[in-house]
Amino acid sequence: MFLFLREASRNTLPPCLCLFPDKVVAAINAGGSSILDTSFGIDFVDDRFFSGGDVLRTAEDIVDAQEPSLYRTARYGEVTYALDGLESGDYYVDIHFAEIIFTNGPPGMRIFDVYIQDEKVVSDLDVYGRVGSNRPLILLNVRAAVDGGVLTLAFRGVVGNPTISAICVHRAPPLGAEPVVSHDQFTSLRWKTARSRMLADSRFMRDKSRGAVTESEQRLEELRNECHQAWISVQESNRQAEKLRDELSVKSLTVDTLANAVETQVLELRDLKEKEMNEKTKLKLAVSDAQRKVEELRILYSLLSKDARDCICSFPDPHGMVSAVQALVNEQKELKKRLLDESQERKFLYNKLIEMKGNFLPGNVRVFCRCRPLNASEASASSVSLVEFDSARENELVIRAGTNPKKLYKFDRVFTPEDDQPEVFADTSPVVVSVLDGYNVCIFAYGQTGTGKTFTMEGIPGNRGVNYRTLEELFRLSTVRKGEVNYEIKVSVLEVYNEQIRDLLTTPSQAGLAPKRLEIKQDADGGHRVPGLVEAEVHSMTEVWEVLQSGSAARAVGSTNANEHSSRSHCMLCVKVRGENMTTGECTRSKLWLVDLAGSERVAKSDVQGDRLKEAQNINKSLSALGDVIHALTTKSNHVPYRNSKLTHLLQDSLGGESKTLMFVQISPTEADVGETLCSLNFASRVRGVEMGPAKKQLDSSEFFKYKQMAEKAKQDVKTKDDSVRRLEDSLRTTESKLKVKEQLCQSLAEKVKDRDKVAAELELQLATEKKARLAAEVALKEKRLKADREGSWDRADRANAEEALEAAFKTAASFHPKENSYRQPLQERALENELKPLSKDEKAPKVLGETVLCKTRTSIPKIQMVLLRFYASLHTQG
Ligand SMILES: Nc1ncnc2c1ncn2[C@@H]1O[C@H](COP(=O)(O)OP(=O)(O)OP(=O)(O)O)[C@@H](O)[C@H]1O
Numbered sequence: 001m002f003l004f005l006r007e008a009s010r011n012t013l014p015p016c017l018c019l020f021p022d023k024v025v026a027a028i029n030a031g032g033s034s035i036l037d038t039s040f041g042i043d044f045v046d047d048r049f050f051s052g053g054d055v056l057r058t059a060e061d062i063v064d065a066q067e068p069s070l071y072r073t074a075r076y077g078e079v080t081y082a083l084d085g086l087e088s089g090d091y092y093v094d095i096h097f098a099e100i101i102f103t104n105g106p107p108g109m110r111i112f113d114v115y116i117q118d119e120k121v122v123s124d125l126d127v128y129g130r131v132g133s134n135r136p137l138i139l140l141n142v143r144a145a146v147d148g149g150v151l152t153l154a155f156r157g158v159v160g161n162p163t164i165s166a167i168c169v170h171r172a173p174p175l176g177a178e179p180v181v182s183h184d185q186f187t188s189l190r191w192k193t194a195r196s197r198m199l200a201d202s203r204f205m206r207d208k209s210r211g212a213v214t215e216s217e218q219r220l221e222e223l224r225n226e227c228h229q230a231w232i233s234v235q236e237s238n239r240q241a242e243k244l245r246d247e248l249s250v251k252s253l254t255v256d257t258l259a260n261a262v263e264t265q266v267l268e269l270r271d272l273k274e275k276e277m278n279e280k281t282k283l284k285l286a287v288s289d290a291q292r293k294v295e296e297l298r299i300l301y302s303l304l305s306k307d308a309r310d311c312i313c314s315f316p317d318p319h320g321m322v323s324a325v326q327a328l329v330n331e332q333k334e335l336k337k338r339l340l341d342e343s344q345e346r347k348f349l350y351n352k353l354i355e356m357k358g359n360f361l362p363g364n365v366r367v368f369c370r371c372r373p374l375n376a377s378e379a380s381a382s383s384v385s386l387v388e389f390d391s392a393r394e395n396e397l398v399i400r401a402g403t404n405p406k407k408l409y410k411f412d413r414v415f416t417p418e419d420d421q422p423e424v425f426a427d428t429s430p431v432v433v434s435v436l437d438g439y440n441v442c443i444f445a446y447g448q449t450g451t452g453k454t455f456t457m458e459g460i461p462g463n464r465g466v467n468y469r470t471l472e473e474l475f476r477l478s479t480v481r482k483g484e485v486n487y488e489i490k491v492s493v494l495e496v497y498n499e500q501i502r503d504l505l506t507t508p509s510q511a512g513l514a515p516k517r518l519e520i521k522q523d524a525d526g527g528h529r530v531p532g533l534v535e536a537e538v539h540s541m542t543e544v545w546e547v548l549q550s551g552s553a554a555r556a557v558g559s560t561n562a563n564e565h566s567s568r569s570h571c572m573l574c575v576k577v578r579g580e581n582m583t584t585g586e587c588t589r590s591k592l593w594l595v596d597l598a599g600s601e602r603v604a605k606s607d608v609q610g611d612r613l614k615e616a617q618n619i620n621k622s623l624s625a626l627g628d629v630i631h632a633l634t635t636k637s638n639h640v641p642y643r644n645s646k647l648t649h650l651l652q653d654s655l656g657g658e659s660k661t662l663m664f665v666q667i668s669p670t671e672a673d674v675g676e677t678l679c680s681l682n683f684a685s686r687v688r689g690v691e692m693g694p695a696k697k698q699l700d701s702s703e704f705f706k707y708k709q710m711a712e713k714a715k716q717d718v719k720t721k722d723d724s725v726r727r728l729e730d731s732l733r734t735t736e737s738k739l740k741v742k743e744q745l746c747q748s749l750a751e752k753v754k755d756r757d758k759v760a761a762e763l764e765l766q767l768a769t770e771k772k773a774r775l776a777a778e779v780a781l782k783e784k785r786l787k788a789d790r791e792g793s794w795d796r797a798d799r800a801n802a803e804e805a806l807e808a809a810f811k812t813a814a815s816f817h818p819k820e821n822s823y824r825q826p827l828q829e830r831a832l833e834n835e836l837k838p839l840s841k842d843e844k845a846p847k848v849l850g851e852t853v854l855c856k857t858r859t860s861i862p863k864i865q866m867v868l869l870r871f872y873a874s875l876h877t878q879g
Contacts (some may be wrong), residue, residue, distance in 0.1 A: 026083050029044040031074045032070075032074075042168060044166055050080065052080060053076055056074045056076040061134065070096060070136075079162065080152060080155075081153040086169075090143060090146075092140075092172045093116055093144055093151075094140050094142075094168040095138065096138050097137045098131075099132070099135070111234075112157045114154075114162075116152070117151065117152055118152065125162075339583075365630075367411045369397060369409065369681070369684065370415040371387050371389075371668075374670065383670050386400050386670070387677075388406075396409065396410045401674045407681075425466055428469075432466075436478065441654060443466060443593065443664070444593070447664075448601050449567040449599030451680075453664070457594060467548065467573050470594060471491070485582065487577055489537070489539075489577055490538070492573075492576070493505050493554075494533060495555055498614060498615060499618050501646055502518070505547065527653055555571060568598050568615045570596070570622065571595070572596075574592070575591070575592040577591075593654045597647075598622075625641065626647060642655075665680050667681065
């Protein structure tokens with residue numbers, strides 16, 4: 001403002017506001033349409049390049065305006081003009097203002113800042129404050145640099161909103177080349193006129209009088225002061241307005257908050273209503289669904305009731321049903337019985353079949369003959385087999401021995417050298433599997449050394465013998481029968497060498513420490529067992545194989561030549577089978593012996609000495625014992641000499657009438673062995689002749705014994721209980737009789753008590769009478785004595801004592817209890833005793849003596865009277 005006034009004095013503006021109208025690049029009529037050919041020499045285009053603000057118009061006259069129509073329109077509000085497409089360089093900006101809104105526009109003050117290229121070029125511009133209303137005010141030649149083509153002009157309200165009438169932008173000369181003429185930044189026509197006048201006046205006044213200048217300056221100062229005051233009041237008004245605006249904004253905020261809350265509530269209400277509607281719809285649907293279901297159920301119910309009625313009607317009589325069920329149960333029982341019968345019959349037939357197979361002779365000993373092939377050395381020596389097999393004559397063989405006549409042998413089965421292990425086992429297996437049905441079985445291989453006993457029983461790797469195949473078959477069958485019969489299989493491996501039993505399953509360390517001497521023991525049920533012998537329970541062939549392997553390994557230990565050793569000992573594999581029939585509950589315990597006997601060559605031929613001789617003798621002994629046993633069995637002798645050797649003793653259960661026996665007689669085909677071959681064949685023929693009768697099933701006697709023992713125990717228990725009951729009855733009877741006696745005793749005692757009571761009553765009466773009489777006598781005596789006292793014969797103290805003693809004596813007498821026959825110590829007497837306690841012996845007067853005597857004496861009333869009399873007499877004597 002001050003700048004303006006100061007500058008105004010130097011203002012020499014041309015008639016056109018713009019100094020260089022020909023360099024105008026943009027002229028805008030703010031808030032209005034284009035005005036061409038203005039008195040400024042510039043064409044103002046319609047309002048554009050703006051953002052923000054509103055249009056203001058007025059029809060009022062614009063005072064002192066060079067181009068009034070330019071100021072009748074304006075842009076009002078927070079406005080930004082962005083003029084683009086300008087060449088880079090310096091520009092002058094002229095901005096036209098007019099307070100045209102004062103008369104019919106928005107009321108209030110308008111003070112604002114002007115920014116060009118974001119730089120504030122004018123602060124707190126108050127158009128009205130400068131020029132009043134409807135008068136133009138122009139901001140002239142504000143220099144602005146444009147780099148980038150855009151020139152921005154921004155108008156920001158400080159109080160109220162800015163008002164802009166026109167903008168004119170024109171090229172500025174380079175810096176330093178501005179026109180010499182200086183001019184005011186702001187100008188207005190009114191102010192220009194006034195200023196011209198003032199200048200003229202000033203010149204006049206300057207010429208006329210300096211005093212006028214001073215006055216004028218004073219006036220100016222006054223005006224400035226007024227302006228300042230006005231500005232202060234405006235500031236105050238602004239502050240008020242600001243305060244009001246703040247309050248308003250607070251209130252509007254509150255209103256907004258309330259409006260929001262209301263809006264939220266309305267929304268919530270709407271949601272709730274929607275939910276309610278949905279719920280209602282759902283409920284309606286559910287109800288209709290339920291109704292439909294109820295209807296369906298009702299229909300179903302009626303159908304079911306009808307069905308039930310029909311069903312009830314169609315039911316046969318329940319009693320009939322019960323009897324039908326009973327009949328079914330009976331039928332099932334019958335079927336079960338038949339099943340058991342049939343399975344027994346099947347077993348029976350199976351055994352028969354085994355016996356029938358191969359034209360077996362009746363009996364339980366079967367003999368198979370097996371001839372080994374010529375070995376490599378025999379074949380290379382071009383040995384010829386002496387054994388002939390005639391395919392036409394099955395199970396027969398002929399021995400051609402030089403010039404001797406041919407000898408024919410017939411066995412249950414004859415295996416030629418061509419027959420291999422599977423063929424051998426095919427005929428062996430039926431006997432073997434009998435063990436699963438509860439039969440004891442013994443299979444042994446007999447023959448000269450090197451004839452193939454071990455080959456038949458053990459076999460060779462890749463071509464297993466009877467032992468392995470037997471266990472394989474047992475496991476196969478136990479799996480097949482699983483569920484019907486449960487089997488438990490245990491295996492022991494031992495050898496008999498020099499008539500000593502050696503466990504081949506004992507661990508090497510144990511074996512190394514001390515070889516156990518094993519003996520054969522007979523069980524309570526007649527069976528035989530070897531205590532301490534390892535019995536390995538096997539569940540699979542893998543386990544069996546491990547057991548067999550360890551047995552073979554143990555047999556080899558301790559011998560330099562395993563083959564040699566094997567021919568001098570009997571190797572025995574014992575398989576124990578326990579079967580439990582799940583249907584019948586029947587338990588069986590059976591044994592299978594698989595024996596590889598020692599070589600059967602004779603001692604004489606062996607021509608050996610020392611240990612070998614002993615071995616051979618022992619082998620001979622055991623084999624001849626075997627022969628003897630078989631002979632005894634053949635002749636049905638009463639005594640079978642099982643105990644003559646360890647071998648026969650061990651086989652006792654499985655070699656005889658109740659078991660099945662299979663013998664392999666092994667022979668050599670060579671001429672060198674013909675003697676032994678004939679011996680073996682003769683022995684085998686004898687064995688084959690044995691008839692032992694039918695084999696017997698080995699029922700588990702331990703179970704039987706167990707049940708028998710249980711039955712015995714139960715019997716014993718019953719007996720014991722009977723005895724104790726009998727004893728109790730006896731004691732009851734005794735007690736009853738004793739009770740009777742006691743009752744009688746009680747009765748007699750009660751009668752006695754009654755009698756005594758009677759006597760007591762009589763005595764009491766007598767006592768009372770005596771008491772009365774005694775009292776009367778004593779009173780008389782007392783009176784007499786008192787009379788004597790009065791006459792002066794006793795001193796006063798003695799008299800008092802005597803009277804007291806007499807009184808006490810009366811009381812004591814009165815306390816006599818006839819039933820207890822004693823005196824009850826009266827209270828008074830006790831009090832007297834207490835009184836006397838602290839006194840010395842001498843102080844205790846003779847009265848005390850009398851009292852004590854009376855108290856302690858348990859005697860009858862007459863006696864008391866006597867005592868009393870003596871007491872009185874003593875007192876008199878003392879007196
Ligand atoms: N049927 C056969 N087929 C093939 N080889 C056989 C047959 N029988 C025996 N051998 C063979 O003959 C040899 C002697 O057999 P093995 O050792 O089984 O006789 P052994 O009677 O057990 O003798 P030892 O009494 O000395 O134990 C072995 O090499 C064996 O493989």
